[in-house]
Amino acid sequence: MEQLRRLTQPVAHLVVLGILALSLHLPAANAAMVGTEAVVSATQAQQDRERLAQTISRADVQQQLVARGVDPAQVQARLQSLTDEEVQTLAANMDQLPAGGDALGVLVFIFLVLLFTDIMGFTNVFPFVKHPQR
Structure with missing residues (x-):
């Protein structure tokens, strides 16, 4: 009887481990049709x-x-x-x-720079900017 218990104990451990391994949830593989668009x-x-x-x-x-x-x-x-x-x-x-970039943006930037320098008195490009008398 004692010998039977010694043999059944490792077998019982293996059965418990097997049941635990089977109870793990593994996602099932899904197969589906691949659409033409994909x-x-x-x-x-x-x-x-x-x-x-x-x-x-x-x-x-x-x-x-x-x-x-x-x-x-x-x-x-x-x-x-x-x-x-x-x-x-x-x-x-x-x-x-466009291949060369946006020329309108460059022109607006140049206009603003010239306008700013004209207002500050560094240049005299635009006639509509009033300059202080020197």
Whole structure:
């Protein structure tokens, strides 16, 4: 009888551990159909990512990045870390933005600088600014 108890004790421990292991909740694997939109979106995002990578790898773009103190390798790493939606937005904006930047903003800035210097009395550019008599 004593020998039977010694044999049943390790078996009882194994049974308890087995029941505990089976009672753990593991999420079930789900399979679903992949829609056409998801496939097309993923393909478009990959194409946009490749186009941006090609643009960044051009010699003239890399020269401009280095001239502005930006490491091209860091730009490439950040490009790889973008989500698909961010890549698509960036590619769409790149197609729509003017190549030389916004000239209107530069003109307004120059006008404001000249106006400010004219008001301060450093220049005499605008006739509508009244200057104090010297």
